[in-house]
Amino acid sequence: MQIAYYYGKYRPSSDVEHARDAFDYVGGALMRHPEREAEPILRTLAAACLIILICVAVAFAAKSGVGDLDRGDTRLLISECKVHTLQRNQCAYVLATAFHETRCLMKPVRETLAISDFQAIARLDSAWAKGGLPWVSSPYWRKGWFGRGYAQLTHKKNYRVASIKLGIDLVSVPARALVPEIAAKVLVMGLKEGWFTGKKLSDYIDFRATNFIDARQVINGMDCADKVAAYAVAYAAALEQDGYGVTGIEAKVGAP
Numbered sequence: 001m002q003i004a005y006y007y008g009k010y011r012p013s014s015d016v017e018h019a020r021d022a023f024d025y026v027g028g029a030l031m032r033h034p035e036r037e038a039e040p041i042l043r044t045l046a047a048a049c050l051i052i053l054i055c056v057a058v059a060f061a062a063k064s065g066v067g068d069l070d071r072g073d074t075r076l077l078i079s080e081c082k083v084h085t086l087q088r089n090q091c092a093y094v095l096a097t098a099f100h101e102t103r104c105l106m107k108p109v110r111e112t113l114a115i116s117d118f119q120a121i122a123r124l125d126s127a128w129a130k131g132g133l134p135w136v137s138s139p140y141w142r143k144g145w146f147g148r149g150y151a152q153l154t155h156k157k158n159y160r161v162a163s164i165k166l167g168i169d170l171v172s173v174p175a176r177a178l179v180p181e182i183a184a185k186v187l188v189m190g191l192k193e194g195w196f197t198g199k200k201l202s203d204y205i206d207f208r209a210t211n212f213i214d215a216r217q218v219i220n221g222m223d224c225a226d227k228v229a230a231y232a233v234a235y236a237a238a239l240e241q242d243g244y245g246v247t248g249i250e251a252k253v254g255a256p
């Protein structure tokens with residue numbers, strides 16, 4: 001079988017893209033032949049490819065500093081998660097989102113990682129002019145409402161929602177979204193309450209189950225969902241080791 005051959009060619013030393021290719025290949029086969037979805041080998045291969053993808057992504061992410069609770073403003077974000085009583089895996093996903101959206105910096109950033117508003121607008125203008133932003137219908141960044149913070153708060157309507165929720169005018173002064181304490185609230189409250197897409201963290205992560213893959217829909221569809229999920233796995237382990245959410249009863253589990 002061609003799919004089995006492709007999967008057999010994969011090696012753990014391959015990078016995340018190869019793992020994603022394997023998963024997409026199997027998934028594509030199932031879409032082309034839905035009548036074969038029940039075949040055990042296809043379901044097994046799909047599950048195996050997903051597991052490999054996440055494991056490889058975790059190993060790759062570790063080299064970039066994911067899981068480091070002292071990196072950048074990570075401790076600030078953890079504190080904000082505790083203020084809003086997020087469960088450990090929910091906090092892990094918050095940190096994973098920040099890690100991804102800030103390009104590993106764990107600091108509030110402007111869209112394109114620009115060092116000034118002028119540079120951010122210029123970079124976005126250039127990319128749009130070259131057709132690099134096909135999903136954009138109008139240049140939302142020109143009046144200053146481009147991505148900022150840990151969550152990359154974008155568009156006037158989202159700045160307005162955050163302003164109302166926080167009682168801070170971010171529409172008139174969008175640069176305030178770069179203030180760490182404000183950016184932390186935007187990220188944590190936004191994910192918890194469903195500001196960005198209408199979907200909440202608790203829709204995918206709670207005491208009953210954890211779905212780090214689909215949780216990406218809370219902020220940005222399924223874009224890079226597998227990568228962010230891998231980051232969340234690493235952060236969940238780090239938070240557990242750090243004692244986040246471990247009660248006295250939980251701490252005694254497994255003790256002699």
